[in-house]
Amino acid sequence: MCYRFSTQFTAKQLEEYYTAYELENEYHLLDELNGFNYPETAIIMDKAPTEIVVGKWGLFPSWAKADFQKKANTLNAKIETAETLASYKGSVHSRCLIPAHLFFEWQWQDAKGKVKKKFEIGLREHQVFSLAGIYNLWTNPDNGKSYRTYSILTTEANELMSEIHNTKKRMPVCLNRAMDKDWLEGRNLQDFSYPNYNPDLVAMESSGGIVDLFSPKKNSD
Template identity: 35%
Template sequence: MCYDVNAQLSAQLKRALRDGNEQMIKEIKERMVRDTDLPLFHVSGFQHPKMFIYTSESPNVPVVSQWGLIPDWAHDKTEIWNKTLNARGETIFEKNSFKTSAKEKRCIICIDGFYEHHHHGKETIPYYISRKDKKPISLAGLWNEWSDPETGETLHTFSIVTTEGNSMMGEIHNNPKLKGPRMPVILPDELEDEWLAECKDMLDQKKLEELLKPYPQTEMTAHTVGKLRGKHAVGNQPEATDYFEYEGVKEEY
């Protein structure tokens, strides 16, 4: 599962910065960022924030997209996009909501880190999870551009692909109502471009499926943070990622 993230402009520019195109970076910072909801210290996918993503059509220049993929066949966005914040990697090439995007419209979402909830008795304890080296995380995603048949409104939307959780996520993401721990698909830096590569046949599809595996626990870190939901929630503030102590739970990984 991946419903809560921290995404700052510096992380979202990860792939754009690789090219060293100073003029393009300046345009993104001065003009394009106005169309996003950045900065996002804590945001829930259910808020459908506007973020930068890198698509198979624009692999190095970000485009503004809204969290919650809307497939072409949808008649009303409100009926579908709370259900498509995440896409299970095991079924993206089969499920009606995602199969077209899985074959033709994959993307990368660069973030600083993500949040997950741990069930401890009757309480849920939020953790903030990031890379140990503090570098931006590149998430595998799917995207689509959808036109509202009634209003003509066009929305660029995306979903985050998930996979089986590693051992650390198994301890944190212990929701008894779910079938096993989940985590977003984190792409190693050297494999990002493979996720955006053209998918022409079943052999290409197989190569993509091989990327949908848990990220090594040894390269990740996590710590408890303040409440993300309810009246005591920190909100979209820098303090959202700050360490917060809870009695009786493991505080750091």
């Protein structure tokens, strides 16, 4: 899953990386965002791929009422089922990119998860990369105010993430620059699921201020 990620980048980095310009800048730039705070972040939408705007994490389908998030968790959408579930199926053709610097996941060290190790995961040789998202322009029926709301797509974990996210074994769909265009242009959803697409991720363990490179186990020839 993906409930925390970093937005430690600058507007200039985003504009250069995406060849886009910042239309709105009221988004959070933090070393670690918590999805359950429903933060507003930078996004790039399929309808305007040269514009950096603001989106609210946690998708509201068109039929949702104002208290929807008290009843449903739409921070993530499983890529395997997004096309069939009521909360997401109306948005699978509305694609967006969510710029990230890193995302975070915890590795359970015991059966009940009382002892965990925290990892920072990113895309190799990328200071910025995209989390694949779907979005909906939702209007609050109580006050008429409109919001761009989104979910981050997740897929089965690859080898590295299976070692780290060793309980549910999921990971967000992480796009390199070459894949951003394909995502926004509506390429088949399952082309981005693992193992059809396997991002080149790297991870570091964070513990007590010490950061060590984490590498998955290699198969012997």
